[in-house]
Amino acid sequence: MEFRNLKRQYEFNKENIDTAIQNVLNSAHFIQGNQVVELEKKLSEYVGVKHCITCANGTDALKLALMTWNIGKGDAVFLPDFTFFATGEAVAAVGAVPVFVDVDVETFNIDVHRLEERIKKVIEEGCYQPKVIIAVDLFGQPADYLEIRKIADEFNLYILEDAAQGFGGAILNKKACSFGDISATSFFPAKPFGCYGDGGAVFTDRDDWMQLIRSYAVHGKGNSKYDNIRIGMNSRLDTIQAAVLLAKFPVYIDNELQESSMFAKVYDEQLKDIVKIPYVKKNYFSCWAQYTIQLKDETERFKVQNYLKKECIPTAVYYPIPMHKQKSLKNMGLQNDCAVSEKLCKKVLSLPLDPYMKHEDINFVVKKVKESLTE
Numbered sequence: 578m579e580f581r582n583l584k585r586q587y588e589f590n591k592e593n594i595d596t597a598i599q600n601v602l603n604s605a606h607f608i609q610g611n612q613v614v615e616l617e618k619k620l621s622e623y624v625g626v627k628h629c630i631t632c633a634n635g636t637d638a639l640k641l642a643l644m645t646w647n648i649g650k651g652d653a654v655f656l657p658d659f660t661f662f663a664t665g666e667a668v669a670a671v672g673a674v675p676v677f678v679d680v681d682v683e684t685f686n687i688d689v690h691r692l693e694e695r696i697k698k699v700i701e702e703g704c705y706q707p708k709v710i711i712a713v714d715l716f717g718q719p720a721d722y723l724e725i726r727k728i729a730d731e732f733n734l735y736i737l738e739d740a741a742q743g744f745g746g747a748i749l750n751k752k753a754c755s756f757g758d759i760s761a762t763s764f765f766p767a768k769p770f771g772c773y774g775d776g777g778a779v780f781t782d783r784d785d786w787m788q789l790i791r792s793y794a795v796h797g798k799g800n801s802k803y804d805n806i807r808i809g810m811n812s813r814l815d816t817i818q819a820a821v822l823l824a825k826f827p828v829y830i831d832n833e834l835q836e837s838s839m840f841a842k843v844y845d846e847q848l849k850d851i852v853k854i855p856y857v858k859k860n861y862f863s864c865w866a867q868y869t870i871q872l873k874d875e876t877e878r879f880k881v882q883n884y885l886k887k888e889c890i891p892t893a894v895y896y897p898i899p900m901h902k903q904k905s906l907k908n909m910g911l912q913n914d915c916a917v918s919e920k921l922c923k924k925v926l927s928l929p930l931d932p933y934m935k936h937e938d939i940n941f942v943v944k945k946v947k948e949s950l951t952e
């Protein structure tokens with residue numbers, strides 16, 4: 578069994594993907610080909626945001642947003658303590674101070690009460706200027722943007738949505754990647770909507786920010802690539818990757834999202850009485866980047882994970898180390914109590930889930946999880 582079966586996904590969509598890649602080879606427009614333009618148009622329409630700017634990966638997408646807002650030295654950026662490293666890395670990379678905020682034990686997403694406390698504390702201490710809240714749509718479920726927006730308005734902060742795991746999710750009819758003043762996503766192969774290499778995108782309604790993002794992504798270009806008016810980076814989505822995403826897009830929207838949800842429900846039903854299953858809030862739609870259960874403690878998790886491993890069932894621990902304990906960020910982020918995040922790092926276990934699973938795979942995983950706990 579695979580943790581996320583990308584091979585089966587390719588087999589199912591082989592013809593369309595092969596043709597799409599072949600067309601790029603024939604055209605030889607490997608950088609900024611028509612497919613890139615077409616993809617940006619499709620994605621911005623789907624998400625319901627005016628501009629989509631593709632780039633080289635999700636980490637760059639976050640950085641491009643922060644650069645556009647001129648975030649740097651002396652600025653405080655608030656982000657969840659329980660997330661992939663890149664969320665904090667992007668903040669540190671532009672020279673700002675990451676302020677880690679504890680998360681909600683049910684949704685894994687940033688705890689809005691703790692967020693408000695932390696912002697007030699930073700203002701009170703007076704060392705750093707609060708500028709941005711980065712909310713992460715962890716494991717596929719959008720963060721609590723209704724509350725986060727109120728807080729951002731109250732303290733005059735920008736919201737950057739890190740939807741690297743969230744593309745395809747929604748709150749009611751409003752899609753992920755539309756909740757931030759700027760939103761970012763990743764097309765890394767194992768993300769819900771992945772390409773066949775690295776890729777990412779930035780979304781915004783603002784024309785002026787779109788222009789800045791496009792400039793920063795291409796060497797700080799002015800009127801042309803050879804007129805360089807600011808220090809930027811080289812961050813573009815390859816045409817081949819855009820072609821792969823275009824071929825996969827209708828399948829993702831029309832089938833894969835529903836299939837993943839359906840399998841998650843099957844897990845829920847069969848596991849709800851034995852472990853803590855993931856919780857998706859009412860009116861929230863997860864795109865199921867991960868199906869993450871919580872065990873009692875580290876010992877129990879170790880037991881379950883090893884038992885499954887012996888049965889050739891791959892699992893993953895996202896994430897084993899809270900952000901505030903990462904060696905590279907430890908002395909940089911402002912110290913803060915993140916008890917929930919620390920506990921989650923010891924208890925979480927992500928099970929295999931992808932739209933191309935078979936029912937017998939799920940049943941097998943469930944059976945083995947049960948066995949491991951009663952052994």
Ligand SMILES: *Cc1c(COP(=O)(O)O)cnc(C)c1O
Nearest residue numbers: 634635636661663664741763765
């Ligand atoms: C994957 C991920 C990123 C970074 O995306 P890349 O394309 O790998 O650079 C950022 N934030 C979160 C939450 C992620 O899961």
